[in-house]
Amino acid sequence: MSLPSNYYCICLDSFRFLHQKAGTLPDVLTCKNLYLLLLDPVRVAPRCSGFWGSVIGRPINCWAWVWRKSKLKLIENKKNNIIWLVIHRVVWVRYFIKSWGYIDNDKCVLCNRPKTIENCFLECPRVVKVWDHFSPLFCTLLDSPFSVSPISVYYPFSCDQSSTGTSLSEYLIATIIYSCWFARNRATFRRSILNSDAIVNLIKKDVQIRICCSRADAMRNFWSFRNAFCSVNSNRDLSFCLYNFLLQLFLLLL
Numbered sequence: 001m002s003l004p005s006n007y008y009c010i011c012l013d014s015f016r017f018l019h020q021k022a023g024t025l026p027d028v029l030t031c032k033n034l035y036l037l038l039l040d041p042v043r044v045a046p047r048c049s050g051f052w053g054s055v056i057g058r059p060i061n062c063w064a065w066v067w068r069k070s071k072l073k074l075i076e077n078k079k080n081n082i083i084w085l086v087i088h089r090v091v092w093v094r095y096f097i098k099s100w101g102y103i104d105n106d107k108c109v110l111c112n113r114p115k116t117i118e119n120c121f122l123e124c125p126r127v128v129k130v131w132d133h134f135s136p137l138f139c140t141l142l143d144s145p146f147s148v149s150p151i152s153v154y155y156p157f158s159c160d161q162s163s164t165g166t167s168l169s170e171y172l173i174a175t176i177i178y179s180c181w182f183a184r185n186r187a188t189f190r191r192s193i194l195n196s197d198a199i200v201n202l203i204k205k206d207v208q209i210r211i212c213c214s215r216a217d218a219m220r221n222f223w224s225f226r227n228a229f230c231s232v233n234s235n236r237d238l239s240f241c242l243y244n245f246l247l248q249l250f251l252l253l254l
Helices: 006-022 032-038 048-054 063-069 077-088 096-097 116-124 127-143 164-189 194-214 216-223
Strands: 231-232 238-239
Touching: 006 032, 077 127, 077 164, 096 127, 127 164, 127 194, 164 194, 164 216, 194 238, 216 231
Parallel strands: none
Antiparallel strands: 231 238
């Protein structure tokens, strides 16, 4: 077009900047290739840097590394997307929507407190009960005490740790956050409020389905770590330890 819209003018300016900086552009203009180019110039701290700096008590020097770690292969895309939004502090909770002028009431429908990100995922009494239910499981996976806070729930996704216990705890954290977000949307858009027990059951069912869809060797060597989620006995039976009862499935192990 001879006169592009303002949005595309901004995009063209970005392309010109990247071309001048790199000397060329990738043959394939995928989001990934452009994103890698945008990470190369002098980095500017994102808007959420002040919040995370206060949470961990020190400045973060490599934000590109934090963003890359917010997308983990073990975690499904729908959960990764929520984690990405949480780390960027751009989740569409009522507190922010009110500040943008779209709604008049920013209160949580359950506890009547401002619906901030922390209220949505950490502080609402319904959510507190969910975290309390799974806290012993985190202690087993991490072999250390677990307390709910922004640094223990949100920030572990940026840490450079790859142990089995850490990976499983990150998966469980992401599943809890996604389930809390799902429950929030049910209450907001469908006027259907899920209590803490219902959310806990959603999380357990989600984990169970994920394990059942995994390979037999992954069930035995990964998901059954410390028998936190499940266990595999000598008869190749799978027991789900998340439930009070044992659901037995025969495994065709390789």
